[in-house]
Amino acid sequence: MSILISVEELAERIHAGSNNIILACLWEAHSGSGFPAFNSEHISTSRFCDVALALSSVPSSKTGRNPLPTKANLDRWFRRWGLDSKRQVVVYDNFKGLYAARAWWVLKWAGVEDVVYLDGGQKLWEAKGHQTLGGPGNLSTPGDLTADLGHMPTATIEDVKAHNGILLDAREANRFAGRKEFLDLKAGHIPGAVNVPSRDLLQEDGTFKSAEELREIFANVGITSADNVIAYSGSGNHSAQAIIAMNIAGIGTPRHYVGGWSQWCADPKNPVERGE
Template sequence: MTVSIAPSELAKSIHSGEKTTVLAAFWAPIEGAGLTLFRSEHIPTSLFCDPAMELSGIPGSAEGRNPLPPLPILAKAFRSWGLNTDREVVVYDQGRSLYASRAWWILRWAGIPNVRILDGGFRKWEEENHGHAGGPGNFPHFCNVRPNPGQMPVATIEDVRAHEGILIDARDPGRFAGRHEKLDLKAGHIPGAINIPARSLLNDDYTIKTPEEIRKYLAAAGVTSGDGVIVYSGSGNHSSQVLAAMEHAGLTGAAHYVPGWSQWSANPRNPVERSA
């Protein structure tokens, strides 16, 4: 199972009636606006996925901005999407694939094995003129799947404190260096981390780079395997994208520190490192 799917391949799958559940992880800063965007236009057969309400728990300084979703919330979402063992899942968002990557990782962590990310997102789909629909979206199929968490490696803050392997910070270089920080309480990064911005693993049009390109880029930073690697970002979105890219490149097994910098920086006892 590959990580990404091209718009042309998804279009063919939809038009031929193949068993595919398509989730649109649309987010907007105003509450409810993601659903409004979805109802305005989406890929035919899509169902709406609310990243804030269905892919995350209640935020807090002790838990981070986007902690793992509670199992009852995830089970309800599974039913509303009609997840089924005989149907592949394709996730997409408006174009950058951050929320699609979050959906990919959460679903994989919760035991859904066949999940792919639409390469280039809805923007690429529209550029290739595959057509869109409006309205409430598709009716869900019968759900025969329950969340089975723990199917992807997870790291806690204690694991990060004790970690002696490679620690990857997936945020942009400015936030990593501590030059600016608008989302979390402090600027900087966890001491010892290296910066692999999620954006660096994508092409200019936000499609994912080839496995060969990703392996070469990561190898230059000393990452040649997922073993012994922990990945974090601000709150689990950019890090999900790096983890998806690593799996795309065949570098599996890295652990995800989901609360990330939002949790680490909220504790005044945790050390902070800044770069020139």
């Protein structure tokens, strides 16, 4: 089953009147800009996905900045979106693909089988000359899906501590090396981790690099299979994008430590490593 959908293919489907469910994945809770941005402009037929409220739980030092959502919360949003087993879900954002990647991973984890990621997102959609609309978006129709958690492999902080394989950190190089940190309590990374910044997996237009290029990038840090790999980032967004890239490359799906650096560094007992 495909992971990506191109801007051109989505435009053709919308023009033909297809019944895709399109979710615009924007960040609302912290910035307050998600729904106003959606209301200002979005891809035709989209429905608003508040990433912070729909795809996360309440943050804490024990769970990290963006812990996984509960079944009850996802069920509410599934009803709001009208998710249906007979309709494909397309996720996109107007940022760097990070929120769409989280949506793809969380929905797959919650048992939604047919989810695709718009390659290049709204920025490429507009760059290709496709129009956007304003307003509250499409009204949902009743769907038949409810959340069935656990369909993607995950790792706990205890799993990470006991791990003897490859630990993949998908944050940017400066955060990994501990040269800067603007989101979490400490700078650095989990000892022993290797770094593949998720931005290095994308081309200049925001689309993913080819499968061959991605395989080479991951092979450079010793990853040729998802077996015995745990991926993490700050709180599960960059790492979700890396997991998509690993699937495009044919490497497979690693375990995902969603608590990530935000959970790890909040405990003063956990060791911190800095440097490349």
